[in-house]
Amino acid sequence: MLEVSMDNLQFGYGKELVLSGVNYKAKAGDFVCLLGQSGCGKSTLLRLIAGLEKSNPTQLMVGGKHVDGPSLDRGMVFQDYGLFPWMTAGDNICIALKQKYKDWDKHKTKEVALEWARNLGLDEDLFDKYPMNLSGGQKQRFATARAFAIDAPLLLMDEPFGALDAVTKALLQDTVLELWQNGKEKRKTIFL
Ligand SMILES: Nc1ncnc2c1ncn2[C@@H]1O[C@H](COP(=O)(O)OP(=O)(O)O)[C@@H](O)[C@H]1O
Numbered sequence: 001m002l003e004v005s006m007d008n009l010q011f012g013y014g015k016e017l018v019l020s021g022v023n024y025k026a027k028a029g030d031f032v033c034l035l036g037q038s039g040c041g042k043s044t045l046l047r048l049i050a051g052l053e054k055s056n057p058t059q060l061m062v063g064g065k066h067v068d069g070p071s072l073d074r075g076m077v078f079q080d081y082g083l084f085p086w087m088t089a090g091d092n093i094c095i096a097l098k099q100k101y102k103d104w105d106k107h108k109t110k111e112v113a114l115e116w117a118r119n120l121g122l123d124e125d126l127f128d129k130y131p132m133n134l135s136g137g138q139k140q141r142f143a144t145a146r147a148f149a150i151d152a153p154l155l156l157m158d159e160p161f162g163a164l165d166a167v168t169k170a171l172l173q174d175t176v177l178e179l180w181q182n183g184k185e186k187r188k189t190i191f192l
């Protein structure tokens with residue numbers, strides 16, 4: 001479990017500031033929703049926490065440490081899913097697992113990846129399909145399964161339900177909430 005603290009956080013891509021004077025402290029295990037109009041800086045804030053953009057060392061801390069790059073303790077679900085198109089959907093989960101659990105053999109890795117796919121309501125026969133052959137909702141589920149599979153204590157989700165139809169959105173929202181609640185003492189900190 002990781003806490004995230006922003007202390008007068010300021011950030012701009014160029015001279016113009018996108019974020020300024022952001023003060024917030026998320027305790028470990030919190031479920032935080034970012035709300036704001038398009039372009040206000042929600043994705044930017046998530047990218048800063050993920051370590052995909054560079055922040056000032058004193059202004060953003062995760063787990064008491066300055067964020068100086070991406071790490072396996074912070075999972076990210078990108079708005080456009082971020083699945084590698086040249087790999088099957090299942091392999092997209094497996095490759096993430098291999099990064100984290102280097103001593104697992106192929107069989108164990110696939111077993112766990114399949115379990116996460118099932119947790120997200122994905123049929124086993126979708127596992128061997130390429131992302132281009134999946135629906136938006138299925139891609140979103142695979143991206144979410146991949147993020148949960150690495151069991152990062154902090155999960156960053158950028159509008160993870162944005163492009164889904166109303167029914168899929170409601171189902172996936174419930175699934176994510178359930179996975180978070182079931183985390184118990186290991187409950188993740190979630191930003192979405
Ligand atoms: N890579 C980038 N380079 C320059 N400007 C960017 C970049 N990404 C986002 N911006 C600008 O930063 C602002 C915030 O963008 P973003 O964080 O994506 O907003 P949101 O996710 O809330 O819609 C916008 O004005 C956007 O145009």
Ligand SMILES: [Mg+2]
Pocket residue numbers: 042043044079158159
């Ligand atoms: Mg955004």
